[in-house]
Amino acid sequence: MGAEPSKEGSTIVEVNPRPYQNETKSSAPVKLSKCQPLLPHSAVHDSLPSDHTQLRHLKTRPIAELFNLYEEHLRHTAVMVTEEQNRLTRNIKEHDTAVAQILAVSQKKQHVYSVWGGGIQTSIREISTNVSEIQRTLDSLVPAVNELNALLPVNERLQNFSSSGCV
Numbered sequence: 001m002g003a004e005p006s007k008e009g010s011t012i013v014e015v016n017p018r019p020y021q022n023e024t025k026s027s028a029p030v031k032l033s034k035c036q037p038l039l040p041h042s043a044v045h046d047s048l049p050s051d052h053t054q055l056r057h058l059k060t061r062p063i064a065e066l067f068n069l070y071e072e073h074l075r076h077t078a079v080m081v082t083e084e085q086n087r088l089t090r091n092i093k094e095h096d097t098a099v100a101q102i103l104a105v106s107q108k109k110q111h112v113y114s115v116w117g118g119g120i121q122t123s124i125r126e127i128s129t130n131v132s133e134i135q136r137t138l139d140s141l142v143p144a145v146n147e148l149n150a151l152l153p154v155n156e157r158l159q160n161f162s163s164s165g166c167v
Contacts, residue, residue, distance in 0.1 A: 138163045 142163040149158050 135163075 142161045145161050149160065152158075
């Protein structure tokens with residue numbers, strides 16, 4: 001990058017032609033890092049007179065090439081951003097599909113388990129009803145067995161029954 005003195009004695013930055021025109025687009029950030037700014041921001045306000053006569057001394061071809069380089073870099077960056085957004089969108093859709101499938105399988109399993117649990121609950125109720133009926137039957141039979149046991153001769157009698165130890 002060279003500098004060309006102007007007629008008033010101040011320096012205006014000149015952009016040399018690009019020596020790397022045949023490089024691939026992936027090196028655009030490297031190309032841009034090699035370029036110096038056309039006019040530093042602080043120098044613009046300090047060195048330019050109010051009538052902007054120095055701007056006439058700028059070479060338009062190097063400026064256009066610099067802007068083309070910036071434009072190329074911005075296009076390349078936009079393409080990269082678009083590709084990354086598309087990739088992220090595809091990943092999100094894939095994850096959404098996977099989560100929806102897992103949710104559907106979970107809901108099916110929950111339904112099967114609730115039906116199975118309902119069947120077990122019904123069976124437990126039936127068993128409880130049967131056990132209660134057996135308990136009532138035992139409670140009514142124990143006094144009758146004890147009365148029959150009392151009628152037997154003493155040497156043939158059995159031990160008295162109690163329904164409290166059953167069930």
